[in-house]
Amino acid sequence: MSAPRAAGGRVPFGARLAAAMDAHGPLCVGIDPHASLLDAWGLGDDAAGVREFGLRVVDALGGRVAAFKPQAAFFERHGSAGVAALEDVIAASRAVGTLTVVDAKRGDIGSTMGAYADAFLADGSPLAGDAVTVSPYLGFGSLAPAAELAARTGRGIFVLCLTSNKEGHEVQHAVGPDGVSVAAAVAAQAAVLNAGAEPMGSVGLVVGATVGDAALETGTDLVAVNGPLLAPGVGAQGAGERELAAVFGAARRHVLASSSRGVLAAGPDADGLRAAAAAAAADARAALRA
Numbered sequence: 647m648s649a650p651r652a653a654g655g656r657v658p659f660g661a662r663l664a665a666a667m668d669a670h671g672p673l674c675v676g677i678d679p680h681a682s683l684l685d686a687w688g689l690g691d692d693a694a695g696v697r698e699f700g701l702r703v704v705d706a707l708g709g710r711v712a713a714f715k716p717q718a719a720f721f722e723r724h725g726s727a728g729v730a731a732l733e734d735v736i737a738a739s740r741a742v743g744t745l746t747v748v749d750a751k752r753g754d755i756g757s758t759m760g761a762y763a764d765a766f767l768a769d770g771s772p773l774a775g776d777a778v779t780v781s782p783y784l785g786f787g788s789l790a791p792a793a794e795l796a797a798r799t800g801r802g803i804f805v806l807c808l809t810s811n812k813e814g815h816e817v818q819h820a821v822g823p824d825g826v827s828v829a830a831a832v833a834a835q836a837a838v839l840n841a842g843a844e845p846m847g848s849v850g851l852v853v854g855a856t857v858g859d860a861a862l863e864t865g866t867d868l869v870a871v872n873g874p875l876l877a878p879g880v881g882a883q884g885a886g887e888r889e890l891a892a893v894f895g896a897a898r899r900h901v902l903a904s905s906s907r908g909v910l911a912a913g914p915d916a917d918g919l920r921a922a923a924a925a926a927a928a929d930a931r932a933a934l935r936a
């Protein structure tokens with residue numbers, strides 16, 4: 647079956663990601679140039695350092711993993727030169743044909759969200775990868791400009807739903823007057839946008855691999871979402887094969903496990919990075935594709 651096309655004849659993000667996960671295993675490698683990692687890699691804690699760090703990861707792992715997820719914060723902390731470094735890393739990832747999820751976690755009132763959408767999802771924008779992480783806590787509807795631009799350009803969004811940090815439950819488990827939790831409402835609204843898409847839609851959720859039975863507790867239907875489920879928390883935050891299988895159950899085929907430090911700690915040697923990514927991908931495959 648040929649993949650469905652977005653406006654303009656492009657293959658939508660959801661279909662492209664599904665193909666990449668089938669080809670390389672369901673692993674995303676986060677590009678998070680922490681100061682301690684820059685030091686360990688012999689690089690400066692400056693814009694040139696984060697640029698070199700990102701390019702080395704892309705060089706070592708490009709074409710070998712389903713996706714990269716550069717964390718914008720580690721680039722932004724070096725100002726405009728750091729942002730330029732992020733643009734170079736996104737361009738390098740595009741050049742080697744590996745999908746890029748820009749982890750920017752943006753969210754604002756709809757009119758401003760339109761500007762964020764232009765930055766991260768518009769054709770020709772140097773900050774546009776294949777998808778961006780967004781925050782729904784100004785109301786899911788405020789994300790409409792991003793969802794709409796993503797659909798038009800064949801890109802995707804990942805909406806925070808059940809995050810990997812221990813504080814997330816304060817907001818995400820809260821139950822509204824209708825008896826529905828915030829997490830369940832976010833998932834249900836993503837499901838509406840993904841309805842009928844094959845093999846899956848392009849509106850993903852972020853669900854940490856560390857959240858245990860939070861989906862059950864909050865009544866969040868991850869299967870009905872019919873979209874990609876980005877699962878950070880693998881590796882450095884303690885989640886592994888067992889946690890991935892337990893958290894996602896019947897939704898596991900749509901999961902993209904994400905590890906940053908767990909892989910990056912094996913650098914800067916390219917073979918070390920490749921071995922760590924291969925091991926993490928094998929674990930993710932065993933947990934999610936069995």
Ligand SMILES: O=C(O)c1cc(=O)[nH]c(=O)n1[C@@H]1O[C@H](COP(=O)(O)O)[C@@H](O)[C@H]1O
Pocket residue numbers: 676678717749779808809810811852853854878879880881882883904905906907908
């Ligand atoms: O959106 C994310 O990627 C994200 C969501 C979440 O719930 N938890 C989470 O850790 N992340 C990001 O995933 C990465 C985790 O890094 P490691 O703990 O080093 O694997 C960081 O860039 C986080 O910002």
